[in-house]
Amino acid sequence: MAEEPGNIQDSTTIRSKLYVQSGLMEPALFKYADDSNIVIPVWANGECRTDLVDLFLTWTKDNGMVCNSSKCKELVFRKKGCNQNIELVNNIPQCTVLPILGITFQSNGKYSEHVRSKLTKANKCLYILRSLRKEGICQEELDHLFKSIVLPNFTYGLSVFGASDSDLTNIQNFLERCFKRKYISNIVNIRKLLEEADKKIYRTRLDQPEYPLSEILPKKDQKYNLRKRNVIYPRVHSERFKNTFVNRLVFKYSDI
Numbered sequence: 001m002a003e004e005p006g007n008i009q010d011s012t013t014i015r016s017k018l019y020v021q022s023g024l025m026e027p028a029l030f031k032y033a034d035d036s037n038i039v040i041p042v043w044a045n046g047e048c049r050t051d052l053v054d055l056f057l058t059w060t061k062d063n064g065m066v067c068n069s070s071k072c073k074e075l076v077f078r079k080k081g082c083n084q085n086i087e088l089v090n091n092i093p094q095c096t097v098l099p100i101l102g103i104t105f106q107s108n109g110k111y112s113e114h115v116r117s118k119l120t121k122a123n124k125c126l127y128i129l130r131s132l133r134k135e136g137i138c139q140e141e142l143d144h145l146f147k148s149i150v151l152p153n154f155t156y157g158l159s160v161f162g163a164s165d166s167d168l169t170n171i172q173n174f175l176e177r178c179f180k181r182k183y184i185s186n187i188v189n190i191r192k193l194l195e196e197a198d199k200k201i202y203r204t205r206l207d208q209p210e211y212p213l214s215e216i217l218p219k220k221d222q223k224y225n226l227r228k229r230n231v232i233y234p235r236v237h238s239e240r241f242k243n244t245f246v247n248r249l250v251f252k253y254s255d256i
Contacts, residue, residue: 037100042076042086053089073098076107103157111161119174122153129183139185146184155193159201162194163243195252202249213249 038056040049060067069090075098076086088094096107104114129145137145154171162168171190179187201213236242242251 049086049089053092057090075105077109078107080108103160111164112167114157114161115164115167115170118153119170122150122174125150125153126178126183133182139182142182143184143186146178150178150183151188154190155197158190158194159197159245159248163240163245163248165239165243168194198245198249198252213246 036056038052040052042049057067069092072090072092074089074092074094075096076094078084086094097113098105104111104117106113128149129142132145133142154175168190175184175188175190178184204213236247241247
């Protein structure tokens with residue numbers, strides 16, 4: 001039986017269409033987010049930690065899941081001057097530094113380790129830019145690469161670790177060196193990027209009442225924009241605490 005030339009399709013085209021159709025009908029790959037974080041405020045004896053971890057282990061068992069305790073770690077955030085010995089829970093090791101979702105947290109509440117690791121990673125990325133520049137890449141493409149592989153090391157989570165002015169200064173010094181060495185044609189101001197990120201998050205809170213920050217930030221007494229500030233500011237005892245994420249939103253952007 002003869003077929004018209006316009007209706008003849010090769011086997012590759014047919015297999016491609018079948019692959020797309022089967023992919024749309026029934027996904028072949030599933031990804032489960034199985035990492036869990038438990039945040040527990042500890043008061044005197046710390047027994048609440050043991051109770052909550054045991055409750056979590058019971059919940060995983062009842063739901064047909066297995067908790068791999070060998071991969072579990074505990075990070076204890078301590079106040080300044082607190083040297084209380086906190087016992088282990090189910091032999092879970094305690095650590096002073098723990099990366100969570102790309103941000104390195106420290107037991108002292110600082111982010112100097114995170115900034116140091118990101119500076120090291122960004123400095124390694126400059127080798128790629130140097131190699132491409134030797135091959136004759138133009139400045140416009142070099143700018144695009146810098147913003148794609150170097151700058152995201154500092155913009156990701158910037159609102160979280162941007163409380164320390166000394167850490168921001170270290171990042172700014174790195175960016176200025178990159179500008180002097182022509183890795184980027186325009187100088188980047190990390191503090192300006194921090195301000196833009198904070199304002200974006202704050203506006204999202206205003207546009208979405210169900211946003212998690214809506215329950216944390218203080219609310220205004222009325223909707224009029226008066227000259228006198230009418231929000232209740234938290235009590236702060238240090239400039240660093242004032243520059244933490246939530247306090248920064250309250251003190252700087254509460255009138256937006």
